[in-house]
Amino acid sequence: MKYLIWVLVIIVAYPILSAKGFMSSNVGIQDIKHKCDEGTLSCYALGLKTGQIAGTQMMQSGFLYSIVGGCNSQHSPNYCYGYLRGFDKGFGRPTTDTEIQRVGESTGVDAASGNVTSSPPIACTVNALFCKSYLKGYQQSYAANIPYKAGYADGTKYAQQLIKLCHEEKHPKIPGHHTSAYQKGWMTAYADVTREASNDNGTYGNNCKKYH
Numbered sequence: 001m002k003y004l005i006w007v008l009v010i011i012v013a014y015p016i017l018s019a020k021g022f023m024s025s026n027v028g029i030q031d032i033k034h035k036c037d038e039g040t041l042s043c044y045a046l047g048l049k050t051g052q053i054a055g056t057q058m059m060q061s062g063f064l065y066s067i068v069g070g071c072n073s074q075h076s077p078n079y080c081y082g083y084l085r086g087f088d089k090g091f092g093r094p095t096t097d098t099e100i101q102r103v104g105e106s107t108g109v110d111a112a113s114g115n116v117t118s119s120p121p122i123a124c125t126v127n128a129l130f131c132k133s134y135l136k137g138y139q140q141s142y143a144a145n146i147p148y149k150a151g152y153a154d155g156t157k158y159a160q161q162l163i164k165l166c167h168e169e170k171h172p173k174i175p176g177h178h179t180s181a182y183q184k185g186w187m188t189a190y191a192d193v194t195r196e197a198s199n200d201n202g203t204y205g206n207n208c209k210k211y212h
Contacts, residue, residue: 031079034122044126047071047082054083055090065091067103073110077124077134080107084130097129104130108137118142144181151178151185158186159193166208168194 030036036043054070067087071080084103088095111120111134120138124131155174162168174186197204 031076032074034076037076037078042082043076043078044082047075047079047084048086048089049082051083051086051088052090053086055087057090059091065093071103071107073113076122077104077107077111077120077131078122078126080134081124081126081130100127100130101133104133105137108134108139109141112138112141112145115142147179147181148185151182151187152189153185155186155189156193159190159197163194163197163205163208166205168204168208 030041031043031046035041036046051067051070054067058065067084070087071083075083080103081100084100085095088099108120111122115121118139120135124134151174158172158175172187172190174183178186194204199205
């Protein structure tokens with residue numbers, strides 16, 4: 001009986017999750033590729049449509065309210081605001097100023113994590129409160145991530161130099177004394193670059209032999 005219940009849950013949940021994934025990958029991708037807000041295609045309208053479908057599906061499925069995963073650092077702020085309004089509409093609840101501010105800030109924080117400029121690369125034009133909160137979150141996150149990004153840049157250069165010389169360090173030492181954020185960025189970059197340089201034949205870089 002227990003297994004029968006699980007089978008029924010999977011059968012019922014599958015089309016719901018598939019539909020949500022379809023909307024995310026086929027509609028939201030137009031925003032990620034920056035193909036909206038260039039003419040008649042509105043990023044806000046795309047977010048509104050995707051969010052409303054996701055919110056409706058979650059409410060009908062009995063899930064708790066959560067917009068996590070609907071908007072990430074790849075999406076524009078205009079799309080994210082539309083997604084929030086659409087999701088709330090589909091879920092059958094109003095969108096409050098408190099929620100707009102909270103989601104705006106968290107969206108800005110996420111956006112700054114993947115960028116190297118102090119100002120958002122994509123303009124926010126849909127709602128004054130959301131855009132103000134988005135900018136606040138972005139700038140605070142950017143400032144906090146400066147040491148990490150500096151470490152990542154230096155770690156990248158260090159690893160690239162070693163690869164050119166066909167030299168590899170299993171336990172690299174970070175030059176100088178730095179903050180923990182810088183060190184984390186440096187080590188992450190070193191690991192990323194050396195992993196990317198690995199070849200299928202067991203060598204790395206320009207056919208350099210790995211040390212054992």
